[in-house]
Each structure stands twice: as structure tokens, then as C-alpha cells.
Amino acid sequence: MKNFLQRFIASILSLSIALTMMPLAAFAQQGVLYGDINRSGFVDQNDVNDFKKYLAEYSIDIDTKAADVNLDCSLDLRDLLLIEKYIAGYDVVLGDNVIITFDTNGGTRVDPVMLCNGAVLTDIMDEPVTEKDGHIFIGWFMDDGSPFYAEEAITASMTIHAKFEPIDTDIY
Numbered sequence: 001m002k003n004f005l006q007r008f009i010a011s012i013l014s015l016s017i018a019l020t021m022m023p024l025a026a027f028a029q030q031g032v033l034y035g036d037i038n039r040s041g042f043v044d045q046n047d048v049n050d051f052k053k054y055l056a057e058y059s060i061d062i063d064t065k066a067a068d069v070n071l072d073c074s075l076d077l078r079d080l081l082l083i084e085k086y087i088a089g090y091d092v093v094l095g096d097n098v099i100i101t102f103d104t105n106g107g108t109r110v111d112p113v114m115l116c117n118g119a120v121l122t123d124i125m126d127e128p129v130t131e132k133d134g135h136i137f138i139g140w141f142m143d144d145g146s147p148f149y150a151e152e153a154i155t156a157s158m159t160i161h162a163k164f165e166p167i168d169t170d171i172y
């Protein structure tokens, strides 16, 4: 009986050691692999396929945190397009977001856009436009006055500024 108890206690002890070690191992695995929405350990075409099913409202179990690759708290086509870009070999860092803020200079509001570091604005949406009464929208410009190129990779958050030209009513 004593022998059984000793073995019982020994097994409890080893179990409790295993349990106290588990959280550490689990913690190491909690690092999110962005884009790996099916939790396979890889970001590949299967993730894209599962994301498409999810967006088509199939009942499918996905890792919603890993799927929000631009960290905007929304799972949508933009995330899917960014994952596709990453799989295609572009230098897009999933889960590392950059934000483009639009200073419309009195024009209609344009919401900030969150995308992944290294991505291109036009990968995920058309270049936004803003409108102002009596003016023509010329385009978006950087802080230093140089034009913003929507086809260039964004590697840092930035604010871009709308430029307008007043419409010269005299010519009509």
C-alpha cells in the first residue's frame, strides 16, 4: 500500500511538473503567424482558399486573429489580397501594419487605410479621391510637396495631403 501511495504521489508530482511546464510551451506557440488562418504552420494557398470560403460566408473555422493581417479589426477582402500578395512573393510583412492618413484640405472625408508594411495601396483598393466645391482635385502629395505614388510600396505610416485647384469660372 505504501508503495502504491509513493508511486501515486510521484505520478501526481510529475503530472504537476508537466502542467507547470505546459503554459511555457503554449506561450511559445501563441505567437501569431499572420496569414496562417487554418493554423497549419504555413501561409499558403490553402489559407487563401479558406479565406475565400469565409468571406463567402461558408461555415468555416478560421483563426480570426491570424486572418486580420492589416490589424484593422476587420476581416475582409483587403486581408485576402494582402495574403495573396505575400504568397506571390512580394515583400509584404503580414501583421505589421502601416497607416495612410488622408488630409483632405477641406475636401470630403477619406478614412485612413491600414495595410501591411511593404504593400502597395492599389493592391487593396483604388486610390481614393476627395471633392471640394468649386475646386478640381489634383492628387495626393507628401509632406515635402512631392507627389504620392499609389503604386509604390508603403514602408512607414504617413499622412498625405490633397491638392486642389480652384475652378476658374471666368473661362465659362
Ligand SMILES: [Ca+2]
Pocket (backbone or CB within 6 Å): 067, 068, 069, 070, 071, 072, 073, 074, 075, 076, 078, 079
Ligand atoms: Ca483586416
